[in-house]
Amino acid sequence: MGKEVEAQSYTREERQRYREKVHQNLDVFERMLTQAHFEAERPLTGLEIELNLVDERNDPAFANAEVLEAIDDPTYQTELARFNIELNVAPRPLPGDSALSLEQHLRDSLNRAEEKAQAVGARIVPVGILPTIRPEHFEGEWISRNNRYTALNDSIFFARGEDIVIDIEGPTGERVHTFADSIAPESACTSVQLHLQVSPGDFADHWNAAQAISGPQVALAANSPFFFGRRLHAETRIELFKQATDTRPIELKNQGVRPRVFFGERWITSIFDLFEENVRYFPSLLAESTDEDPIAVLDSGGTPTLAELNLHNGTVYRWNRPIYDIADGKPHVRVENRVLPAGPTILDVLANAAFYYGVVHQLVREDRPVWTRLSFAAARANFDAAARGGLESRIYWPGLGEVGADELVLRHLLPMAAKGLADWGVAPSVRDRYLEVIEGRCVTGQNGATWQTETVARLEERGADRAEALRQMLGRYVELMHSNEPVHTWELP
Template identity: 70%
Template sequence: MGKDVAATSYTREQRQRYREKVHQDLDVFERMLTTHSFDFERQLTGMEIELNLVGDDLQPTMSNASVLESIADEDYQTELGQYNIELNVSPRPMPGHSALKLEEDLRDSLNRAEKKANEAGAQIAMIGILPTLMPEHFTTEWMSANARYAALNEAIFSARGEDIFIDIEGPGGERLAMYADSIAPESACTSVQLHLQVQPHRFADFWNAAQAISGIQMAIGANSPYFFGKELWHESRVPLFEQATDTRAIELKNQGVRPRVWFGERWITSIFDLFEENVRYFPALLPESTDEDPVAVFEAGDAPHLDELRLHNGTVYRWNRPIYDIVDGKPHLRVENRVLPAGPTIIDCMANSAFYYGVARMLADSDRPVWTRMSFDAAADNFSECCRRGIEAKVYWPGFGEVRADELTLRHLLPLANEGLAEWGVAQDVRDRYLGVIEDRCRTGQNGASWQIDCVRSLEAQGKDRASALNGMLRRYLELMHAGDPVHTWEVPS
């Protein structure tokens, strides 16, 4: 959800003070990287899963307050839309069979949450974009009651000065072109976020590795082909999120001003590169300051919270975001991989995460890293192409040239993932279970997005209109999601 704020609008004096504090935080953070001890006793990973709520009619239900009250579990929190909730998974180590315990815990937690949601008149849908969501659902109250969301909405539109134009055309020719007078479309984007705790001197290697494979993650894990009734990109979440939070008027785009949701523009040599870019390029959206004196805290030998820098970082939406955090008084660093959509099933989410952690480890540890042999623009092009075409996308990869993403995964990246997970200490049967899902997904050519598209087309061929087909597809999706078998095994109704 991000850090809470108290206000929804800010004075010029508050903005000036915030800018000064952010720069002061940045200076202290630079000193910390060279002199401070960061927590790294155990290699920890974390996960967040954003979820949708629907009623018996499979339409979004604006009831997260009552659903969360029914669930009564602090691991579940609000998200931007009243039809969204988020599950936060406690950090845990990766070795041995811990992933199997995580899968079991996720299944138990979501089953319990589903039962409690049902009691509140809702169902949980774990999917990248809710396919039954339509513009009319945003004509009444839709935003969660949280000052942060209201403040973000106000700040984005104040900076932009006009309505936001959403324009996405799918590879099949369908196009969505519309104006939005709020950030409501952003709430449609529900994801799985993977956290990896890293040492300061290794951060750049792991971030570069994550950037390099983000396109492949999208190709094999896409699950968001429909928005407002249109068949768009296989992972429409990405262009939708990029456009729905764009603070730039067209003239600023033409000047080359950077977007707040972006892939980046270069490989990095330190985590400082990213925080420094955030401060240099992006004006504040939520300029709330604290009374902390970071210099005094640092010079006293303690770890400053750097609240202004962290809050600012939370309003720059990189697909791989740098995280500075403090737990029990100890600072640590994380790479937050924000690429993947939610769903389709728990085992699919686990397989996607295992693939990511394994490949990232091997790329980061390589004597001749892939980012020294591939331009950053090539990685960005891979990302865009894979979001657009999903499992059928072609990518560029050093040593392979132009190659289908599924072929590259089978021939090269899955063996790397297996070796990387072994380096993390993950048991062989765990590696076989999750990487086997990725292998079968590539061999069948079916991921969440391709199944959704095939299902809707099949229902339309039977005479259903688009709205009915989307409703029928989602009904079948939820049945299969609860059954729990991986998406590559799902049959398309004939």
């Protein structure tokens, strides 16, 4: 979750003071980029995994408070809805074989958490959208008991002034068209967030590289084909998240006002570009101010928290988000990659991470970077196409033209990922284990989205209605998830 806030609503005076503090923070951050020493000696990686809770019928279990109390581990935190929790992984260097120990640590941690969750009547499921979620599940007390979430919900609807429209159509004509009087549908979207700590001077290249490969990432990892019982996009989470947090009524959309879920508009030359755009284009949703004088802190040799700027930044949902943070008294910046869905297995999650880190590492070292040959509009079109079609999507890439996502990965990006990881000092055993998973998905044509879709289709052919087919599919998904065998090896019923 983002940083908790004290209030659920704000006065006009509080909002005005907050805006002034955000602008002051931005000015101080600009000074820091030229004057301060940022921690960047070792590029650290980090990981967050959002998780769903289900009951014995594979319906959402609205019990995150009880589950978190039972787990009693600070690495597990609350999320937007009462059927969501989040697992946070401490930053660590990537070289060597540390990823293998991380994989075992995550499996052990989730096994312990699962045992505790079952004791209070819930099970833990990492999946992009919980397939069994239905509109009636949001009719009761669905939101987590945190001021931040209530304040976000109220601020979004105050800014919008009317109900949110959710309108998504799948490849076979199945469609969800509904209205929401809260941001509840956003809680259906659970993701994996990958963090990469870099120097401020290297940030722009890493962000540009992350943007360029967002489409292939989504195509490979798609795991969200069902929402409200309908088969929609391969990675429906992308469009659903965009619509469910939209503060713009139709008139503002027609004027070209930017959405809060924002791919961006251009390649950047500095991390400051992104923070400055966030302040310039997006009104505040939360307005919590601190007593910190960041100018005085910086002038005295300290490191300002820039709390207001960070709070605002956390309510602009870029798919690759800039992060400013402090660790051990030293400032650092990170690229937070937010395009991936949760699941299916920890092995799949770490394979997705290895692919991302390897490709980005290699792209930023090319003599002629891909973002100098790929238009930003094409990168955005790749991202949208990949979300709709997954592994079956076609993606434009400089030098190759428009190719299938699987072909692009096998012919071009997978060798690049292997070289990038090798250059980073990652052990061959790690590269082989995780990149073979990526190769397997491309060769078999099976990722989480295709497995879910085909499993439901086969169950329906045997007489199950859609609701029952989704429950049975999710039950099988949970079973296979615990095996930690990669999704491309999962058998169909």
